[in-house]
Each structure stands twice: as C-alpha cells, then as structure tokens.
Amino acid sequence: MELTNEQFNKVLEIFQEFGPRRRIPVHERWAESFRGASVEDFQAWESACRDIEVFALRVAVQVRDNLVDKDTAIRQISERFPRLSSSSIARTYSQAMYFSLNE
Numbered sequence: 001m002e003l004t005n006e007q008f009n010k011v012l013e014i015f016q017e018f019g020p021r022r023r024i025p026v027h028e029r030w031a032e033s034f035r036g037a038s039v040e041d042f043q044a045w046e047s048a049c050r051d052i053e054v055f056a057l058r059v060a061v062q063v064r065d066n067l068v069d070k071d072t073a074i075r076q077i078s079e080r081f082p083r084l085s086s087s088s089i090a091r092t093y094s095q096a097m098y099f100s101l102n103e
Contacts, residue, residue, distance in 0.1 A: 001034065001036060005083045005085070008048075008083050009084060009087075011030065011034075011048075011049065012052065012084070012088055012092070013088065013091070014026065014030055014033060015049040016049075016091060016095060017029065026046065027039075027042040027046075030042055052077075052081055052084070053092070056093060057100060059073040060100035064097070073093060074090075077089050077092060
C-alpha cells in the first residue's frame with residue numbers, strides 16, 4: 001500500500017502510542033485505520049518506524065551527552081526522514097529523549 005506523507009505520519013503516530021491502547025498489537029491498531037493494508041504493509045511500516053526510533057534515540061543520546069544541541073538533533077531527524085511532519089518530529093524527539101534519559 002502506497003502511503004501519502006500524511007498517512008505515513010499517522011502510521012508512526014499509531015506505532016508510538018502510549019496509554020491503554022498500546023497493549024493492543026500495533027498491527028491491529030493499524031488495521032483499524034488502514035483497512036486495505038496487508039501483512040506485508042504492516043511489516044514494512046514496523047521496520048520503517050523502528051528505523052526512525054533507532055535513529056532518533058542515537059541523536060537523543062548525543063543531546064543527553066551534550067555532543068549536539070536540541071535544534072541540531074531535530075534538524076538531523078527531519079533531514080533523515082523528510083516525510084515526517086513537524087509534529088511527528090517533535091513527538092519522536094521527545095520520546096527519544098525520554099528513553100535516552102531512562103537507559
């Protein structure tokens with residue numbers, strides 16, 4: 001399934017959900033919003049979302065360790081993943097900082 005940037009940002013938002021719905025497997029949550037998606041789509045989306053989170057965590061660790069500043073980190077995320085909206089970048093950065101401080 002080919003996604004628009006808006007749809008891709010929704011995929012990431014669902015992947016990053018916190019709260020009670022996080023207990024529901026992400027493929028089930030995606031199926032609710034993307035009825036025509038296949039198992040292969042879900043696998044590709046999960047891989048893409050994990051790539052985003054891994055990169056963001058690496059950048060967040062650099063911020064935590066005072067190697068780069070927040071603005072540089074956000075710019076790096078946006079350059080690496082140009083499909084992401086500013087709100088997706090902000091949420092991704094915020095979650096990565098949270099996890100970097102708790103590792």
